Amino acid sequence: xxxxxxxxxxALAVAAFSFSRDLFAREAERFIPAAGFADFIKLSSxxxxxxxxxxxxxxxxxxxxxxxxxxxxxxxxxxxxxxxxYHLTKDHVIIGAGSSELLGVVSLMAALQGGKAVAPDPxxxxxxxxxxxxxxxxxxxxxxxxxxxxxxxxxxxMDSNTKMVYICNPNNPxxxxxxAADLENFIKQxxxxxxxxxxxxxTEFSDEPxxxxxxxxxxxxxxxxxxxxxxxxxGARVGYALAHPQTIKLLNDLQPWSNAGASxxxxxxxxxxxEDKQFLDFCKKENQRARAVFYKALDKAGIRYIPSNTSxxxxxxxxxxxxxRQVLEAQQIVGARTFxxxxxxxxxxxxxxxxxxKVAAVIG
Ligand SMILES: Cc1ncc(COP(=O)(O)O)c(C=O)c1O
Numbered sequence: 001x002x003x004x005x006x007x008x009x010x011a012l013a014v015a016a017f018s019f020s021r022d023l024f025a026r027e028a029e030r031f032i033p034a035a036g037f038a039d040f041i042k043l044s045s046x047x048x049x050x051x052x053x054x055x056x057x058x059x060x061x062x063x064x065x066x067x068x069x070x071x072x073x074x075x076x077x078x079x080x081x082x083x084x085x086y087h088l089t090k091d092h093v094i095i096g097a098g099s100s101e102l103l104g105v106v107s108l109m110a111a112l113q114g115g116k117a118v119a120p121d122p123x124x125x126x127x128x129x130x131x132x133x134x135x136x137x138x139x140x141x142x143x144x145x146x147x148x149x150x151x152x153x154x155x156x157x158m159d160s161n162t163k164m165v166y167i168c169n170p171n172n173p174x175x176x177x178x179x180a181a182d183l184e185n186f187i188k189q190x191x192x193x194x195x196x197x198x199x200x201x202x203t204e205f206s207d208e209p210x211x212x213x214x215x216x217x218x219x220x221x222x223x224x225x226x227x228x229x230x231x232x233x234x235g236a237r238v239g240y241a242l243a244h245p246q247t248i249k250l251l252n253d254l255q256p257w258s259n260a261g262a263s264x265x266x267x268x269x270x271x272x273x274x275e276d277k278q279f280l281d282f283c284k285k286e287n288q289r290a291r292a293v294f295y296k297a298l299d300k301a302g303i304r305y306i307p308s309n310t311s312x313x314x315x316x317x318x319x320x321x322x323x324x325r326q327v328l329e330a331q332q333i334v335g336a337r338t339f340x341x342x343x344x345x346x347x348x349x350x351x352x353x354x355x356x357x358k359v360a361a362v363i364g
Pocket of ligand 1: 045046097098099100101124168172199201202225226227228234237238239
């Protein structure tokens with residue numbers, strides 16, 4: 001390469017760097033949509049359209065320069081911070097590369113005991129393929145007619161061979177939430193040899209509390225949580241689970257390296273995002289505001305939907321008259337998905353207020 005060319009490229013690189021620094025400074029001042037897509041609106045995976053929070057973005061940038069070291073101290077700091085939030089100790093907390101890693105580890109623990117699992121249908125299925133392959137058959141229990149997890153039928157389905165029961169609360173893809181009292185009652189009735197894997201990926205969007213307060217008295221309860229949803233860090237890959245220290249030890253033993261799945265950058269972002277209460281409030285409110293726009297459009301189009309406690313909406317497009325998904329896709333709005341074969345129920349993630357206004361205009 002000629003010297004002149006080299007100099008020109010270096011100058012461009014420096015300009016790009018200071019441009020991105022300026023851009024970051026401006027972004028950090030306000031909560032604006034994070035990674036936007038120039039050509040389409042993506043509403044498929046219940047990602048937070050606003051995150052990561054400004055504090056998390058800054059912390060992650062700062063953590064890049066310490067990424068030559070294993071982040072043990074940062075992992076401990078995050079475990080302590082999470083423990084404080086729930087009035088627990090760090091020994092009640094396991095860290096993973098997203099909560100999906102931990103759903104996998106819990107189902108592996110159940111598979112190693114022989115026996116089977118019970119789960120509602122439809123629900124979040126990502127962990128099920130690997131669970132079945134490791135020898136954990138799964139009995140699926142249909143939701144009630146109101147698309148709510150049917151605790152009574154799940155209880156009936158369980159027997160002495162059931163080593164794990166999975167509950168997603170609020171449930172993905174339906175967005176329904178179980179009242180805390182019902183769930184508490186259910187947890188108390190599950191025998192101690194059966195692990196209750198409670199997936200609380202979306203609890204922060206709902207007004208129901210976490211069941212974390214039950215883990216000290218119920219060593220068979222594992223509560224899985226994530227920084228991917230309200231915290232807006234799906235791409236950073238960090239999640240955690242809360243359980244009795246004895247259970248956490250068993251789970252740590254099944255990780256390739258205990259608590260080592262999340263990077264230094266992701267951990268720093270997670271810690272900072274927990275401090276950004278203003279951002280969390282903003283995300284919850286914006287999600288409600290954007291969801292309301294979508295509800296209004298669905299009402300106008302005569303489409304039945306399930307009121308959601310999450311960052312997505314489940315609705316029955318069979319009365320729409322046109323192919324709902326195609327209508328959206330023709331306008332570069334992607335992500336409406338089916339979870340119940342043979343029906344026209346679809347799930348659509350809630351984007352920004354502006355994105356949902358666009359969806360509303362398109363479905364007319
Ligand atoms: C219910 C539920 N649990 C867990 C996850 C996994 O989240 P992550 O692995 O990004 O923490 C998701 C992601 O969509 C989810 O919807």
